[in-house]
Amino acid sequence: MKDxxxxxxxGQGKPDYCVIWLHGLGADGHDFEPIVGELNLxxxxxVKFIFPHAPMMPVTINNGYMMRSWYDIRAxxxxxxxxxxxxxxxxxxxxxxIDEQVAAGIPAIHCVLAGFSQGGxxxxxxxxxxxxxLAGIMALSTYLxxxxxxxxxKSVENSAIPIFMAHxxxxxxxxxxxxxxxxxxxxxxxxxxxWKEYRQMQHSVCAQEIxxxxxxxxxxxx
Numbered sequence: 103m104k105d106x107x108x109x110x111x112x113g114q115g116k117p118d119y120c121v122i123w124l125h126g127l128g129a130d131g132h133d134f135e136p137i138v139g140e141l142n143l144x145x146x147x148x149v150k151f152i153f154p155h156a157p158m159m160p161v162t163i164n165n166g167y168m169m170r171s172w173y174d175i176r177a178x179x180x181x182x183x184x185x186x187x188x189x190x191x192x193x194x195x196x197x198x199x200i201d202e203q204v205a206a207g208i209p210a211i212h213c214v215l216a217g218f219s220q221g222g223x224x225x226x227x228x229x230x231x232x233x234x235x236l237a238g239i240m241a242l243s244t245y246l247x248x249x250x251x252x253x254x255x256k257s258v259e260n261s262a263i264p265i266f267m268a269h270x271x272x273x274x275x276x277x278x279x280x281x282x283x284x285x286x287x288x289x290x291x292x293x294x295x296x297w298k299e300y301r302q303m304q305h306s307v308c309a310q311e312i313x314x315x316x317x318x319x320x321x322x323x324x
């Protein structure tokens with residue numbers, strides 16, 4: 103049985119939009135909960151923020167230690183030896199959450215998929231292949247997983263989806279070079295990527311990034 107996601111709502115009344123935000127390796131749905139208040143979204147924008155919890159699983163690079171993870175990480179070079187089965191399993195989980203929101207009355211076109219690190223990889227994996235048009239994808243300190251399969255699997259419905267990618271230039275976990283390569287792969291496939299890079303930021307989020315996220319969300323959720 104999967105854990106119920108954490109839900110935070112902004113604005114008033116029934117939510118018109120939702121942001122499904124996936125955490126990184128070893129964290130949980132509470133990780134980005136505090137950022138919602140810092141986004142300072144206008145009161146007129148009623149948004150349901152959904153923070154799912156990844157399942158517990160053994161992670162190879164951490165000596166098989168059980169932790170919350172969207173898929174296994176098998177090597178320090180996270181762009182190599184990818185856990186395709188795990189990535190696709192989390193893609194299915196995310197698709198189910200989207201379907202639940204649509205059934206509850208929030209159309210897919212009002213949904214943003216967001217994620218940090220591992221969570222951002224799953225957001226990209228899912229959103230680019232989804233058969234329902236989404237509002238956007240927010241990919242923070244992350245990379246494009248299973249990039250070689252995208253050309254044959256990408257959906258027409260999300261061929262013009264707004265993509266926001268943000269990265270620290272000093273990130274030791276997801277190296278900037280991997281992020282640059284991911285951005286290039288997306289652009290080669292015809293996607294328009296809004297790219298933000300933050301000086302001296304490591305594998306984290308900074309104040310300027312939160313401002314940029316807020317601005318981007320208000321743009322795609324209008």
